[in-house]
Amino acid sequence: AQKITQTQPGMFVQEKEAVTLDCTYDTSDPSYGLFWYKQPSSGEMIFLIYQGSYDQQNATEGRYSLNFQKARKSANLVISASQLGDSAMYFCAMRETDSSYKLIFGSGTRLLVRP
Amino acid sequence: EAGVTQSPTHLIKTRGQQATLRCSPISGHTSVYWYQQALGLGLQFLLWYDEGEERNRGNFPPRFSGRQFPNYSSELNVNALELEDSALYLCASSLDRSSYNEQFFGPGTRLTVL
Numbered sequence A: 001a002q003k004i005t006q007t008q009p010g011m012f013v014q015e016k017e018a019v020t021l022d023c024t025y026d027t028s029d030p031s032y033g034l035f036w037y038k039q040p041s042s043g044e045m046i047f048l049i050y051q052g053s054y055d056q057q058n059a060t061e062g063r064y065s066l067n068f069q070k071a072r073k074s075a076n077l078v079i080s081a082s083q084l085g086d087s088a089m090y091f092c093a094m095r096e097t098d099s100s101y102k103l104i105f106g107s108g109t110r111l112l113v114r115p
Numbered sequence B: 001e002a003g004v005t006q007s008p009t010h011l012i013k014t015r016g017q018q019a020t021l022r023c024s025p026i027s028g029h030t031s032v033y034w035y036q037q038a039l040g041l042g043l044q045f046l047l048w049y050d051e052g053e054e055r056n057r058g059n060f061p062p063r064f065s066g067r068q069f070p071n072y073s074s075e076l077n078v079n080a081l082e083l084e085d086s087a088l089y090l091c092a093s094s095l096d097r098s099s100y101n102e103q104f105f106g107p108g109t110r111l112t113v114l
Helices: none
Strands: A003-005 A010-014 A019-021 A024-026 A033-039 A046-052 A064-069 A074-079 A088-095 A103-105 A109-114 B005-007 B010-013 B019-024 B031-037 B043-050 B053-057 B064-068 B074-078 B087-094 B109-113
Touching: A003 A088, A003 A103, A010 A019, A019 A109, A024 A074, A033 A064, A033 A074, A046 A064, A046 A074, A074 A088, A103 B043, B005 B087, B010 B019, B019 B087, B019 B109, B031 B074, B043 B064, B043 B074, B053 B064, B074 B087
Parallel strands: A010 A109, B010 B109
Antiparallel strands: A003 A024, A019 A074, A033 A046, A033 A088, A064 A074, A088 A103, A088 A109, B005 B019, B019 B074, B031 B043, B031 B087, B043 B053, B064 B074, B087 B109
């Protein structure tokens, strides 16, 4: 069965610094997709970045980049130049490749950006 | 382009009652997913609808059900409410069944069961 693990329940980062949020995954399927979502206190899940298993390059979206290490089965999110508005829960997720295509989520990391 | 919308924002019910939650996907999206996020827990997959059909369901009892309408909007029904059903219910839509399409989430419905 596919599984997502986020080992950091909470993280602090100073404003304007970079921070890495860890995510490891487990799957036996050679084709899969990895996603990162941000969940502010309002509850809405905001899509941040996507990495496909066959993508040759690490995904980047503005201040977000994904450090994809396939052999180690890790897909860490890097946020550069942290802003106060980045304070939120961050979830790593994998798309099921069975007939459901549902997302399997990790337990999340709460990031707090200090001024 | 309007995002995924959900109604109501908040819903308060008592044990044994029924709750109905609604979701409108992004225009052009045919797949709708429902997730439950109980307090302190991660998101758990509930149901998936595509092209008007229930395609898959998560490990939830049958009192969790729903449907998808011809305009691709969806409804989640929870019968015989229990206290542990209190959670944030998130709906997500996706362009189609492709595994490479991201799911876009709505703001959620916070259900409280007293």
